[in-house]
Amino acid sequence: MAEEMKGMRLEQRHGKARVRVGRVWETEDGRHSFAEWSVSITLLSDCLPAYIHGDNSSIVATDTMKNTVYVKAKECSEQISMEDFAIGLGKHFTSFYEQVTAAIIKIMEKPWERMYIDGQSHEHGFKLGSEKHTTEVTVKKSGALLVTSGIEGLAVLKTTKSGFEGFVRDKYTILPETRERMLATEVTASWRYSFESLSSIPAKPLYFNDRYLNVKKVLVDTFFGPPKEGVYSPSVQSTLYQMAEAVLARFPDISSIQLKMPNIHFLPINLSTKENLIVKFEDDVYLPTDEPHGSIEASLSRILSKM
Ligand SMILES: O=c1[nH]c(=O)c2[nH]c(=O)[nH]c2[nH]1
Numbered sequence: 001m002a003e004e005m006k007g008m009r010l011e012q013r014h015g016k017a018r019v020r021v022g023r024v025w026e027t028e029d030g031r032h033s034f035a036e037w038s039v040s041i042t043l044l045s046d047c048l049p050a051y052i053h054g055d056n057s058s059i060v061a062t063d064t065m066k067n068t069v070y071v072k073a074k075e076c077s078e079q080i081s082m083e084d085f086a087i088g089l090g091k092h093f094t095s096f097y098e099q100v101t102a103a104i105i106k107i108m109e110k111p112w113e114r115m116y117i118d119g120q121s122h123e124h125g126f127k128l129g130s131e132k133h134t135t136e137v138t139v140k141k142s143g144a145l146l147v148t149s150g151i152e153g154l155a156v157l158k159t160t161k162s163g164f165e166g167f168v169r170d171k172y173t174i175l176p177e178t179r180e181r182m183l184a185t186e187v188t189a190s191w192r193y194s195f196e197s198l199s200s201i202p203a204k205p206l207y208f209n210d211r212y213l214n215v216k217k218v219l220v221d222t223f224f225g226p227p228k229e230g231v232y233s234p235s236v237q238s239t240l241y242q243m244a245e246a247v248l249a250r251f252p253d254i255s256s257i258q259l260k261m262p263n264i265h266f267l268p269i270n271l272s273t274k275e276n277l278i279v280k281f282e283d284d285v286y287l288p289t290d291e292p293h294g295s296i297e298a299s300l301s302r303i304l305s306k307m
Pocket residue numbers: 164175234235236237263294
């Protein structure tokens with residue numbers, strides 16, 4: 001919300017960050033499912049008198065926003081995706097409060113995965129996985145909607161089928177060209193769905209959870225290639241593009257995707273004295289590093305033809 005006065009412009013928003021909630025659902029046969037979310041709410045609302053005159057009469061307290069997360073979690077009697085939960089919260093804030101024109105809801109899900117014991121899925125046991133599912137939903141009073149989902153911390157590594165050749169060589173360059181190296185990264189992805197109104201959201205329960213798992217699979221499968229032969233990567237840039245393209249090709253309801261793929265370097269170990277070569281690198285012994293790392297990111301969007 002922005003307002004101009006006395007030759008100045010005030011932009012403001014307020015909300016509650018990192019409201020943590022865990023929700024258990026039990027089906028009729030006694031099987032539990034579980035989600036743990038960290039919810040951040042931002043409201044765009046007309047509450048300028050609070051800033052300018054100390055008049056709080058139009059402020060929705062951030063404490064109330066926090067409570068609403070718990071009330072709405074309680075009201076979800078069946079398992080729900082966090083995208084649908086975020087959409088529901090956004091709908092609530094923009095319809096319940098006249099002064100609220102838009103709500104931005106961000107959620108990060110903790111990667112609790114159902115436990116398997118001797119190949120059998122446990123009814124109520126979960127263990128913490130690694131990469132995290134994220135979402136950011138904007139709901140406007142008009143019903144206009146923007147849904148993005150993402151993944152954070154997807155660490156992947158392959159020990160061969162990667163190289164880097166043909167790059168700029170000048171007096172600052174020492175990196176040798178190679179067709180044999182390690183490739184390691186920690187993927188952060190965020191993709192935007194093409195649904196633009198509350199009425200166009202798929203009614204299928206857990207639609208967004210299903211999409212998340214499938215997008216993750218396409219990203220991972222494209223990074224690695226087939227199990228036996230793999231796929232050659234000429235650069236992180238090329239692999240990133242292949243991954244983004246595969247997601248857009250596979251999922252018509254995704255209109256754009258952004259990928260961040262740091263190039264996490266594993267350095268060859270060569271040890272020698274003046275007289276002796278102690279360890280000669282033969283694509284086998286590496287120094288793992290986390291900094292510095294290459295930072296490579298790009299986004300790929302469909303260009304919508306204007307008919
Ligand atoms: O895949 C790569 N892309 C780069 O841009 C780059 N730069 C670099 O030093 N190594 C690599 N590897």
